[in-house]
Amino acid sequence: MKHVSYWDRLAASYDDLYKDRWSWLEDEHLAKRVRRLYAEAGEGSVLDIGCGTGLGLEMLPEGANYYGVDVSPRMIAVAKAKHPAYRHHFQASDMVHLKGVPSDSFDLVISLHGPLSYCRDPWRASIEIARVLRPGGRFILTAMNRTALWRLRNGWQYKHVFMSSRGDDSDPSMKAEVFTRSELKKLFDWADPSVSGLSMLGRVCEFWPLWPADRLACLLAPGLAYGHIVTGRKRHEQAST
Numbered sequence: 001m002k003h004v005s006y007w008d009r010l011a012a013s014y015d016d017l018y019k020d021r022w023s024w025l026e027d028e029h030l031a032k033r034v035r036r037l038y039a040e041a042g043e044g045s046v047l048d049i050g051c052g053t054g055l056g057l058e059m060l061p062e063g064a065n066y067y068g069v070d071v072s073p074r075m076i077a078v079a080k081a082k083h084p085a086y087r088h089h090f091q092a093s094d095m096v097h098l099k100g101v102p103s104d105s106f107d108l109v110i111s112l113h114g115p116l117s118y119c120r121d122p123w124r125a126s127i128e129i130a131r132v133l134r135p136g137g138r139f140i141l142t143a144m145n146r147t148a149l150w151r152l153r154n155g156w157q158y159k160h161v162f163m164s165s166r167g168d169d170s171d172p173s174m175k176a177e178v179f180t181r182s183e184l185k186k187l188f189d190w191a192d193p194s195v196s197g198l199s200m201l202g203r204v205c206e207f208w209p210l211w212p213a214d215r216l217a218c219l220l221a222p223g224l225a226y227g228h229i230v231t232g233r234k235r236h237e238q239a240s241t
């Protein structure tokens with residue numbers, strides 16, 4: 001499948017693509033929120049969807065009850081090699097149909113750096129997240145923003161971007177879905193979601209001193225950030241499908 005082979009191809013060099021300062025700062029920003037939700041979720045079980053090489057695991061305290069799934073078998077192989085103690089906790093699976101993952105089984109679902117934008121059916125993926133979360137369980141995910149500042153010139157009317165922006169071997173014909181805040185709110189309305197911005201200027205001005213201004217801008221104008229951070233909590237009364 002083209003979609004899977006795209007990520008398979010990136011797996012071996014994936015970590016090297018994000019060794020720049022901005023990526024590090026973004027990861028720190030996300031890690032703080034992940035750890036806060038982990039505490040709120042009683043330090044219980046965590047499912048990392050679209051886990052890639054295991055960044056989500058690296059954000060959690062040692063010994064966390066963590067599982068990671070990803071559609072790319074090669075990403076999974078790299079994650080296992082990097083985290084041998086968790087080698088049995090990583091498995092290849094598509095987020096639109098989390099085969100073998102029981103319902104109501106996780107206290108926290110994380111999905112970092114846009115798997116929702118890359119999967120082919122975000123609606124089904126949101127249903128799967130709701131299904132595998134325990135009632136009261138938390139989630140945090142990021143998705144690409146349709147109204148991002150950097151997309152001004154490209155036109156906000158398009159629902160997709162093509163993946164050729166980084167200096168990797170991206171396939172320019174690979175599509176990623178971009179979302180407005182209200183689309184995400186609708187998608188996750190089962191969780192009373194809160195949607196905030198992820199790094200407004202980061203990809204526009206790769207300039208370290210702007211980081212605090214960048215975060216402030218995200219707070220003031222999250223609608224222009226390049227990504228969204230969506231957090232929420234599965235309602236207690238919600239029945240799993």
Ligand SMILES: C[S@@+](CC[C@H](N)C(=O)[O-])C[C@H]1O[C@@H](n2cnc3c(N)ncnc32)[C@H](O)[C@@H]1O
Pocket residue numbers: 007049050051052053054055056069070071072075093094095096111112113114115118119120
């Ligand atoms: C940009 S990477 C992020 C990886 C990791 N979460 C991180 O933050 O480093 C996107 C990941 O989503 C995975 N992915 C894409 N579509 C998916 C799907 N339908 N189901 C599960 N994973 C998917 C890719 O294989 C890739 O590892």
